[in-house]
Amino acid sequence: MxxxxxxxxxxxxxxxxxxxxxxxxxxxGEIHGIIGPNGAGKTTIFNTISGVYPAEQGQVFLDGKxxxxxxxxxxxxxxxxxxxxxxxLFSGLTVEENVMCAFDPQSRxxxxxxxxxxxxxxxxEKRGRELCAKYLxxxxxxxxxxxxxxxxxxGMQRRVEIARALMCEPKILLLDEPxxxxxxxxxxxxxxxxGRISQQFGFGILLIExxxxxxxxxxxxxxVQNFGQTIAVGTPEQVQHDPQVIEAYxxxxx
Amino acid sequence: MSALVSNVLTQVFITLIAVAGVYVLTGLTGMFSLGxxxxxxxxxxxxxxxVKNAHLPIPVAMVLAVLMAVAVGYLxxxxxxxxxxxxxxxxTLGFGEAIAALLNRMTSLTGGASGLTGIxxxxxxxxxxxxxxxAVALVxxxxxxxxxxxxxxxxxxxxxxxxxxxxxxxxxxxAFLLSVALTAYSxxxxxxxxxxxxxxxxxxxxxxxxxxxxxxxxxxxxxxxxIGAFVLSGLPxxxxxxxxxxxxxxxVLVLIILNFKPSGLLGEWELTPRNIKRLFARKKKPAxxxxx
Amino acid sequence: MxxxxxxxxxxxxxxxxxxxxxxxxxxxxxxxxxFSHGATMTASAFIAYFAIAGKGLGLVPTLLIAAAAxxxxxxxxxxxxxxxxxxxxxxxxxxxxxxxTLGTLYEGLVTIKAGSNFFNFPxxxxxxxxxxxxxVISTSDVVMFCISMVxxxxxxxxxxxxxxxxxxxxxxxxxxxxxxxxxxxxxxIQLTFVISGALAGIxxxxxxxxxxxxxxxxxxxxKGFIASVIGGLGSLTGAVIGALLLGVVxxxxxxxxxxxxxxxxxxxxxxxFLLLRPQGIAGSNVQEKA
Numbered sequence: 001m002x003x004x005x006x007x008x009x010x011x012x013x014x015x016x017x018x019x020x021x022x023x024x025x026x027x028x029g030e031i032h033g034i035i036g037p038n039g040a041g042k043t044t045i046f047n048t049i050s051g052v053y054p055a056e057q058g059q060v061f062l063d064g065k066x067x068x069x070x071x072x073x074x075x076x077x078x079x080x081x082x083x084x085x086x087x088x089l090f091s092g093l094t095v096e097e098n099v100m101c102a103f104d105p106q107s108r109x110x111x112x113x114x115x116x117x118x119x120x121x122x123x124x125e126k127r128g129r130e131l132c133a134k135y136l137x138x139x140x141x142x143x144x145x146x147x148x149x150x151x152x153x154x155g156m157q158r159r160v161e162i163a164r165a166l167m168c169e170p171k172i173l174l175l176d177e178p179x180x181x182x183x184x185x186x187x188x189x190x191x192x193x194x195g196r197i198s199q200q201f202g203f204g205i206l207l208i209e210x211x212x213x214x215x216x217x218x219x220x221x222x223x224v225q226n227f228g229q230t231i232a233v234g235t236p237e238q239v240q241h242d243p244q245v246i247e248a249y250x251x252x253x254x
Numbered sequence: 255m256s257a258l259v260s261n262v263l264t265q266v267f268i269t270l271i272a273v274a275g276v277y278v279l280t281g282l283t284g285m286f287s288l289g290x291x292x293x294x295x296x297x298x299x300x301x302x303x304x305v306k307n308a309h310l311p312i313p314v315a316m317v318l319a320v321l322m323a324v325a326v327g328y329l330x331x332x333x334x335x336x337x338x339x340x341x342x343x344x345x346t347l348g349f350g351e352a353i354a355a356l357l358n359r360m361t362s363l364t365g366g367a368s369g370l371t372g373i374x375x376x377x378x379x380x381x382x383x384x385x386x387x388x389a390v391a392l393v394x395x396x397x398x399x400x401x402x403x404x405x406x407x408x409x410x411x412x413x414x415x416x417x418x419x420x421x422x423x424x425x426x427x428x429a430f431l432l433s434v435a436l437t438a439y440s441x442x443x444x445x446x447x448x449x450x451x452x453x454x455x456x457x458x459x460x461x462x463x464x465x466x467x468x469x470x471x472x473x474x475x476x477x478x479x480x481i482g483a484f485v486l487s488g489l490p491x492x493x494x495x496x497x498x499x500x501x502x503x504x505x506v507l508v509l510i511i512l513n514f515k516p517s518g519l520l521g522e523w524e525l526t527p528r529n530i531k532r533l534f535a536r537k538k539k540p541a542x543x544x545x546x
Numbered sequence: 547m548x549x550x551x552x553x554x555x556x557x558x559x560x561x562x563x564x565x566x567x568x569x570x571x572x573x574x575x576x577x578x579x580x581f582s583h584g585a586t587m588t589a590s591a592f593i594a595y596f597a598i599a600g601k602g603l604g605l606v607p608t609l610l611i612a613a614a615a616x617x618x619x620x621x622x623x624x625x626x627x628x629x630x631x632x633x634x635x636x637x638x639x640x641x642x643x644x645x646x647t648l649g650t651l652y653e654g655l656v657t658i659k660a661g662s663n664f665f666n667f668p669x670x671x672x673x674x675x676x677x678x679x680x681x682v683i684s685t686s687d688v689v690m691f692c693i694s695m696v697x698x699x700x701x702x703x704x705x706x707x708x709x710x711x712x713x714x715x716x717x718x719x720x721x722x723x724x725x726x727x728x729x730x731x732x733x734x735i736q737l738t739f740v741i742s743g744a745l746a747g748i749x750x751x752x753x754x755x756x757x758x759x760x761x762x763x764x765x766x767x768x769k770g771f772i773a774s775v776i777g778g779l780g781s782l783t784g785a786v787i788g789a790l791l792l793g794v795v796x797x798x799x800x801x802x803x804x805x806x807x808x809x810x811x812x813x814x815x816x817x818x819f820l821l822l823r824p825q826g827i828a829g830s831n832v833q834e835k836a
Contacts, residue, residue, distance in 0.1 A: 093403065333821055500654075
């Protein structure tokens with residue numbers, strides 16, 4: 001069984017069928033690109049897999065465990081990390097504290113430790129800060145730990161968000177349009193970063209992206225979505241030559 | 255110290271403990287409770303009755319009263335932490351009014367509208383001052399802990415917080431119960447300081463006053479909330495001579511802050527060793543330049 | 547006997563409906579609970595009281611004065627308490643805190659003028675009760691019910707049939723887009739406050755007639771809050787249904803349990819409602835888009 005198995009999921013909002021019969025299998029070390037025009041239901045796929053709302057039909061398995069109906073935070077704890085299309089870092093917290101927030105649910109001290117500086121709390125906080133340092137270094141943000149995210153550039157905020165997702169110790173990482181709003185240099189750096197962390201930490205990545213140069217260069221498999229349906233699956237090579245994909249992107253040739 | 259000053263300070267410290275609780279709830283977690291004063295009432299009545307009727311030692315009575323308030327808080331918190339912002343404030347408001355009605359009605363136990371009398375007067379300025387310092391210190395420690403961080407995270411973006419594995423309802427519940435415990439404890443002190451309690455002082459207006467104090471000083475700053483509690487709970491006492499005008503002055507002052515400095519007096523600034531150092535460093539800099 | 551309780555309950559409920567709709571109107575456009583609504587009721591009822599005192603004017607002039615006073619107070623309140631916060635794009639929590647402060651301000655001003663005394667409106671009706679067969683019902687209940695219903699119908703007409711109502715609905719749906727479409731949102735918000743304040747003024751006089759007039763009369767606004775929670779926050783129809791329901795249930799409970807326990811029972815009903823149907827009677831369950 002694959003690390004992540006999504007089997008025939010459906011989701012609709014009112015009359016809009018956002019996902020119809022979507023399936024995917026992903027293993028450690030693989031990068032799966034999901035592309036498609038706006039409104040194709042790509043983010044809804046992420047939301048359904050990560051438990052923001054449950055699928056109406058179909059099942060989702062993570063590492064052999066059925067997570068279809070689990071609450072979002074439990075799915076995260078089982079090993080799912082994600083970033084958001086429109087960066088959603090926590091305001092009012094520093095870069096380090098933002099990343100720590102993903103460690104806190106794993107941190108092992110009780111409410112007593114929440115009120116008093118017990119030895120256990122100090123030990124756990126130290127462990128958290130060390131992990132923070134490790135993941136912030138992995139994304140190249142180790143020099144900004146005391147900054148507020150709102151004072152950083154867009155590209156830097158993206159990196160902090162990825163570090164925060166890494167802190168969830170994911171088996172599967174969902175990246176929702178990580179290159180949106182970045183300039184070409186930053187896109188190149190990000191492409192390198194995604195490839196590197198996928199090798200370094202050995203998780204599977206699902207990647208929604210509009211910037212084809214990014215997806216095509218690092219994905220092993222590509223799913224093309226249009227109006228909630230999967231219209232093609234294959235390697236970047238195959239997908240680029242698929243007539244249906246060309247039609248969805250460029251329109252029909254008369 | 256004159257008796258008047260001591261009286262004002264004692265009452266300010268009692269309020270400060272409750273406001274520290276409201277800071278956890280509203281400042282850190284972003285929940286608005288208009289029923290917090292009811293937990294103060296529970297603390298005051300329960301501890302008073304346990305000493306007066308059951309003849310328990312005062313510290314034991316206080317601990318039991320706080321535990322009782324927390325138990326009630328858990329029941330009411332179950333729906334509350336699952337609701338949206340405006341529903342939270344309206345449900346807690348309804349809860350507070352219900353508790354006040356209950357205290358008014360259970361005449362044989364609580365003395366009804368004429369109040370509960372004959373509670374031994376054992377609490378003075380010393381105990382309330384120490385309690386207030388400890389309460390603020392505990393809240394400061396809570397803010398720096400994993401709980402404080404999770405509260406701030408879910409306040410701004412509950413969905414992203416969940417996506418990071420934060421159990422939003424659980425963290426909200428912990429914050430709510432900590433707030434309830436502090437408020438109930440301030441009620442215990444109130445009962446043994448005043449030696450008399452009646453239901454009229456525990457309506458939603460009191461809870462609303464606490465929220466205003468937090469916003470006045472700075473909703474994102476514990477230091478600010480503390481100062482807010484000092485200024486705004488002291489003000490009506492100091493202005494006692496102006497009688498009815500004091501609430502108008504109070505309201506105008508708060509409206510000015512809300513309009514012209516919405517983040518409150520202190521904004522996000524906290525009194526920490528590092529910030530104090532920075533403050534002095536900034537002040538020294540111009541002097542240094544002058545020498546060169 | 548039972549019909550009498552029912553009529554009494556509906557009459558009480560119709561006053562609650564005035565409160566709840568005034569509250570829901572503001573919730574609709576600005577998305578916050580306006581806690582100054584109660585004090586607006588008290589202040590406008592007092593203004594009407596002092597304006598007619600000793601002049602022997604009837605109920606209708608009193609209501610008109612109160613409605614005008616309420617509208618004016620709400621308009622000033624919008625400017626003093628909410629305008630800047632709106633322009634700063636601060637979070638809705640500031641509206642909420644500001645509204646509580648405004649409430650304190652109004653109540654303080656009323657207390658300066660009136661002390662903490664109780665005042666009675668003059669008796670507006672020469673015959674205090676109407677007999678219908680064996681049933682005896684109070685005239686003021688019937689009159690208050692009729693006037694409340696007329697006010698609510700006028701409100702429904704404004705919201706459904708006029709340009710103002712359409713603009714209000716547009717703003718409640720999406721303020722920024724409505725503004726882009728050329729709606730003067732500041733003006734519409736002002737008018738919403740005016741309508742809400744007028745409703746508060748009428749409700750204030752009715753509460754004054756029912757329970758005598760005193761500076762903290764506005765606390766009864768809680769009933770309106772509970773009604774709109776039951777009905778679904780922001781829904782006007784829901785607020786009216788919730789208010790009538792609350793009025794009847796409360797009057798029945800009052801007979802059965804007495805005054806203290808009925809408050810507790812109404813709270814329990816609200817909680818049960820929220821647990822069973824968190825979106826209220828008329829609210830729709832909107833799924834948040836992530």
